[in-house]
Amino acid sequence: MKYVDEFRDPEKAKLLLKEIHALAGGLRAGMQRPLQIMEVCGGHTHAIFRYGIESMLPDAIELIHGPGCPVCVLPMGRVDDCVTLAEHPNVIFTTFGDAMRVPGSKKSLLQAKSEGCDVRMVYSPLDALKLAKDNPDKEVIFFALGFETTMPSTAMTVLQAEREGIRNFSLFCNHITIIPTVKAILDSPELTLDGFLGPGHVSMVIGNEPYAFIAEHYRKPLVVAGFEPLDVLQSIWMVLKQLDEGRCTVENQYSRVVPEDGNAVALDAIGRVFELREFFEWRGLGSIDHSGVRMRAPYAQYDAERKFAIKSIKIADPKSCQCGEVLKGVIKPWECKVFGSACTPETPLGALMVSSEGACAAYYQFGDVEKIHQKRAAS
C-alpha cells in the first residue's frame, strides 16, 4: 500500500531504535526510574500494540497509555442514557461500531439491540442523517462521541440538517475535549511523566498552539505524532532529543497532516454548533471542568438531550477499579488488583478494559504480560 508501507519500514526502524537506545541509556543513567512518556491518544496505543513497538523499546523507556480513547472514558450513566433513548419506540439510534459494546450499569447498546431496540451501526454522522431522510416518521438519533477529531463531522452534519430543513434528526452529544484532560493529569500530585506524544488527529483540527502551556508552564516536551509505527518511533526519539538537550517545546512530527494553526473551517463549524459544558464526567478520571461540549441554544431542535427527557444519573466507577492510577502512569495495567481477574474485555469493570484502544484491553489482548512478569522476577 503506497503512502502506508513507507511508514512501516523495519530497516528505518532499526536506525531510529539505535538512536533511541543510545539517548535513553544516557538519560536513564541520571534517574531513579525509567523515563515515562505518555501517548495521549488511543490511536497511538492501538498502533503501539498492533506493531509490537513496546517490545522494541529499551527498558529505560516506559510508555504510559493516556486517556485518549473516547469510547473507554464514556461514563456508565451516559451509556444508560443511550439505552433509554434507544428504547423509545419511535427512535432509530445510530452509533459508531465500537461504542456498541460499552457496558452501561444494566446493559450495552448491543444488548439493547438484541432486546428489540432499533440500534444501527453507522460509519459517519452523514449516514445517520440519510437514515433520517429515508425514515421521516422516525426520530434518528446519532450518538456523537469523540474528541476534536470527530467533532467537525458532527457539527457539519447538524449544519447540513439545518440547511435541508430535516427535523427528525438529533445528536446525543458526548463530544469531549482533550486539553482540560491533559491539564488535569498534569495537575495530579502523583505525576511523574517526562514527556508527551500529542494526538495527531486532534491536532489536525486544533493545531499545535493549544499545547504550548504544557511546555511553558509544566516544562514537559510534547511531540505531535502520526499513527504509523515509524511516526511513533520518530516522535519518541524527538521527545528524548528534547530531554537530552534540556529543551521543552511543542514539536510537530506529523507535519504532513497537521497544520500549525489547525483547520479553520472545522474550527468554525465546531464553534457555531457546540459550546463548552461546565464540566463533564469521565470514566476513570471523574468530573473534569470544561472537558465536554454541548449544543448551542440555536441548535436545540437537534439536541436529543433537550428533545427527550434524559435522567443522566451519575454512576460511580467500581471501587476496585484503578483506571485513574493507570491513566496517570502511577501503576501499570497489570498491577491493578482486578486486571485479568474481575476485569476482562468480556466483563470490563473499568474504562481501560472497554475498547481495544484502552491500555488494559490492549495489554490483555496483545501484551506480553507473562514476559514482563518473567523479566520482573529475574531482575
Added chain:
Amino acid sequence: MNVVPLHRSVRRAGQVNVPKITMAHGGGGKAMRDLIDDVFVSAFDNEALSALDDQARFELAALAAHGDRLALTTDSYVIHPLHFPGGDIGKLAVCGTVNDLAVGGAKPLYLTCAVIIEEGLDVDILRGIAASMARTAREAGVAIVTGDTKVVDKGACDKLFINTTGIGVIRTGIELGAHRVRPGDAILVNGLLGDHGAAILNARGDMKLSTPLASDCAALHGLIDALLAAAPGTRFIRDATRGGIATVLNEVADASQVGIEIDETRTPLREEVRGFCEILGLDPLYLANEGKIVCAVPPEEAEAALAALRAHPLGREASIIGHASGDRPGRVVMHTVFGGRRIVDMLVGEQLPRIC
C-alpha cells in the same frame, strides 16, 4: 452412486406457478410437494432424493471401501446478503460442509439440505440458489440425498436459512487433530486471507467501497487430498472460517499446549483486503475465510506440503506462516512487519469498526 434406490419414481414432478413463497409452501400439502419437486428434486437430480422417502439409505460395504471411519458434520448458513461477490448462500452451504469433512481427512460423500424460508421470498431466488448448490455439489463429487423444507412467517427469519449435514469416510491411516501439533511443526495456509469476511462486509453496502473484493468460497477436498499425499505426516488441518486464522491458531495452541509463532510478513493478504482493514480498523487475522485452511506439518514435510499446496489451483499463494514452539504453551505470538512482537489472542465478541 451407492445410495440404495428403493423404487424408481414414476410420479409426475410438480411445479410452482406463483412468483413468491407463501405459507402454503410449508403446509405439507400439494403446494409443498410442488415446491420440493420444482426447486430441489429437479436441481439435485438423484434417485435417492426423488423417491421422497423420509431418509436416504447407504450400503455399508460401499462406504467402507473408502476408509475405516465415518465422519459426520453439520452446519447452518444464515448469511446476509444471500448473493455476494464470489458466491451465494447455496454455494457456501455445500462448500462449508464439504470442507468440514475434508479437514478431518474424510472423503465427502453425501449431504442433506434443510431450508427455512421466509414467507414472501421470490421462488426464482430459491431456484437459483438450489441450482448453485447442485452445481457446487456436482463439482465437489457429493450428492444431496435428503432434505427438509419449512416456511416461516415474514420476519421470523431473514429470507432463507440453510442447514447442511454431511457424511464422509476417513481414509485408513489418516490421523488429524488439534491436539497432535508438536514443537517445530510448520504452520501453513493455502492462500490470501480474509477475502470472504471483507467481501461480505463490503457487500452489505454500508461503506460503498468499489473494490474487486470477492469471497474465496471453495470446496477444498481436492487441495487437502494433494496435501495429504505430499505430507502424510500432517498433524492438523482446519478451515479458518468465522474468527479467521487467529481463532484457529489459538485453538491449536491450546489443544496441543504448544506456542505458535507467526511472521506477519509471510501472512498472505490481498492489497484490497489490507486497505479495507486499514480504513475500518479491522484485523485481517480475524476475518472469515471460506476457502482457506490452516495446517500443521512436521518440519521435514513442510517444503513438500508447501509445494503440493502451491501446485493446486486453490493454493497458489500458499505460505509457511510460522511454526509451533515449546515456548509459551497456549499462546500465539506474531512477529510484526515492523520488527516488533505481539500476542494474537482469541477475539472477544464480534470485530467492530473503530471510531477513529
